[in-house]
Amino acid sequence: MVQFGCNKPGPKDEIATFIEDLASKDRFSGAVLIAKDGKPILEKAYGLANRDYDVSNRLDTKFNLGSMSKMFTAIAILQLVEQGRLAVDDSIIEHVPDYPNQEVAGRVTIHHLLTHTSGLGDFFTEEFFKTSKDRFRALQEYLPLFVDNPLRFEPGAQFSYSNAGYIVLGLIIEEITGQSYFDYVRENIYQPCGMTNTDSYELDQVVQNIAVGYSIDIRDGGRLKNNLFFIPIKGSSAGGGYSTVEDMLNFSNCLVNHQLLSPELTEILLEGKVENPDLGGNAKYGYGFGDRMINNHRVVGHSGGAPGICANLDIFLDLGYTVVILSNSDNACLQVRTNIRETLLK
Numbered sequence: 130m131v132q133f134g135c136n137k138p139g140p141k142d143e144i145a146t147f148i149e150d151l152a153s154k155d156r157f158s159g160a161v162l163i164a165k166d167g168k169p170i171l172e173k174a175y176g177l178a179n180r181d182y183d184v185s186n187r188l189d190t191k192f193n194l195g196s197m198s199k200m201f202t203a204i205a206i207l208q209l210v211e212q213g214r215l216a217v218d219d220s221i222i223e224h225v226p227d228y229p230n231q232e233v234a235g236r237v238t239i240h241h242l243l244t245h246t247s248g249l250g251d252f253f254t255e256e257f258f259k260t261s262k263d264r265f266r267a268l269q270e271y272l273p274l275f276v277d278n279p280l281r282f283e284p285g286a287q288f289s290y291s292n293a294g295y296i297v298l299g300l301i302i303e304e305i306t307g308q309s310y311f312d313y314v315r316e317n318i319y320q321p322c323g324m325t326n327t328d329s330y331e332l333d334q335v336v337q338n339i340a341v342g343y344s345i346d347i348r349d350g351g352r353l354k355n356n357l358f359f360i361p362i363k364g365s366s367a368g369g370g371y372s373t374v375e376d377m378l379n380f381s382n383c384l385v386n387h388q389l390l391s392p393e394l395t396e397i398l399l400e401g402k403v404e405n406p407d408l409g410g411n412a413k414y415g416y417g418f419g420d421r422m423i424n425n426h427r428v429v430g431h432s433g434g435a436p437g438i439c440a441n442l443d444i445f446l447d448l449g450y451t452v453v454i455l456s457n458s459d460n461a462c463l464q465v466r467t468n469i470r471e472t473l474l475k
Contacts (some may be wrong), residue, residue, distance in 0.1 A: 140472045141171050147468045151461055158343070159439070159456030160188055161465060161472075162374035166449045167382045172374065178340040178457065189373050191326055191339045192455035194361065194440050195433020197377075198329075198369040200313045202298050203417025204245055204384075207394050208317060214305050215239065217416075229276045239301065241284045242294040243416040244403050248280030249293040252367075263333065265361035268299045268310055276372045288403045288414060290369040299366025301378055310366050319376075322383035323325075327372040329364030332357070339371060340457040342437020356437030368433055374453040381444050381451040398448075399429045424474040434460070441466045446471070 144163070158176025162169055167307035174186040209215050215224060221242075222234035233249070241247035252274040264270055275293040282289070306313050311329050320326045330336045342356035364370035372380075383389055390398060401413025401420030412421040418429050421444040430442040439462035443452040452469050456462040 143343060143431075143472050144469055145171060145173070148173070148175065148465055157191060157400070157456060157461040157465060158186060158458040158459070159192060159340075159429050159454065160186055160190060161455075161469075162188070162378055162451075162453045163469065164378050164381075164451040166453070169378065169380075173354060176458070178338070180341070180343060180355075184424060186340060186457070187338070188375060189326060191330070191336070191371040191373055192440060192457055193340070193342055193433075193435075193438045194364075194368065194370050194372055195435050195438045196292070197372075197431045197433040197440050198364060198366070198368045198370040199295050199417045200380075200431050200442070201306055201318050201370070201417075202295055202310075202366045203303070203398060203415075204318060204389050205302050205310075205314055206239060206243065206298055207301070207390055207398050207416065209305055211391060211394055215301070217243065221301065225297075225304050228297075228300075229272060233276075233280060236280070237284050237297075239298070242291075242298050242363045245288050245290050245294060246285050246403055247287070247291055247294045248282045248284050248286070248475065249291045249297070250275055250281055250289075250324075251292050252296065253292065262358065262360065263362045265365070266331065266363045268296055268303065268365055271296045271365065272368075279366060284337075288405055288407075290407060295367035296365060302366070318380075318389060321388060322376075322379045324372065324376040324379050327370065327376045327380075329370040331363045332360075333362055336371075340379075342457045344436035356435070359436050360438075372455070374455055377442055377453040378451055379456070381442065385444065385446070423470055426474055428470070432463075432466075434463075439463065443470065448473070 151174035160174040163171040172189050177185050178184045178186045178190050217240040219239050221237050228234035237247045252271050254274055302310050343353050344356050346352050347352050398416045399418050401415050403414050405412045405414045420429050427446045429444050433440040440455040441454045454462045454465050
């Protein structure tokens with residue numbers, strides 16, 4: 130097990146030096162937090178949250194999580210399982226009887242949706258990019274982008290990452306609880322875990338201390354542009370919420386201490402169920418969480434990415450480490466993730 134010395138160079142210093150080097154070359158902008166047994170041992174912010182006004186990122190800066198929000202959706206579903214209000218083998222139609230595509234709703238189960246084995250596709254379609262992004266404030270508004278499409282394969286036959294599937298999970302949560310998805314996760318995940326800087330903020334409203342995403346546009350000569358016209362105006366059950374590294378540590382602590390789900394259901398949530406060929410190796414996808422062995426150590430979590438968004442949560446279950454990387458630049462957080470994994474596990 131890695132021990133960080135207080136006065137002599139060690140793994141923590143190696144990691145810090147690596148990130149500082151990336152940031153000095155303007156290849157990483159964001160915040161990084163490493164915790165051991167729930168307590169931070171390295172936390173620092175880098176780069177600019179807003180380049181127009183030269184505003185620096187801070188540890189409490191809110192970053193777009195991308196698909197990391199799928200973890201919250203999966204936990205919400207299993208909370209409803211724990212309450213006896215649904216079962217993962219239930220079909221969509223059992224809980225959303227007026228789902229517009231009845232044939233699909235009768236064949237696809239909640240388990241299929243959670244594990245990306247439903248055969249549903251994506252909502253980042255040509256139609257999405259032609260549509261004003263301020264239209265997407267409620268989950269129902271995503272349905273026209275995919276609901277009439279046929280399934281890509283027989284449900285359960287294979288893994289194919291599906292943002293559309295997690296929109297449908299959000300609709301199931303809304304139907305069962307009578308609340309909006311956003312209110313449910315706020316009241317049942319964010320608030321119990323002390324995540325005071327986490328939500329799906331509407332970006333045409335005033336949101337303090339929020340990072341603007343920046344992406345290199347190769348179609349425009351490699352110019353750096355903000356991503357405000359690319360992302361929906363509000364997050365969804367498939368992704369796009371905002372959080373801070375400190376809030377995500379609170380979330381990790383809450384999860385592993387079984388404050389969100391019972392120990393049994395927590396393991397059902399995290400346990401890999403289908404192979405994830407996108408990640409290679411021994412990686413599997415559970416319910417809203419990836420599950421893999423790295424150097425004989427089990428690591429669970431989720432990443433998120435899009436132009437100007439790069440984020441990752443790694444929970445090293447047997448070693449007690451939590452690593453949160455949130456970035457408002459394109460892909461450099463993945464280099465940081467690789468460096469941290471290799472350094473902690475060597």
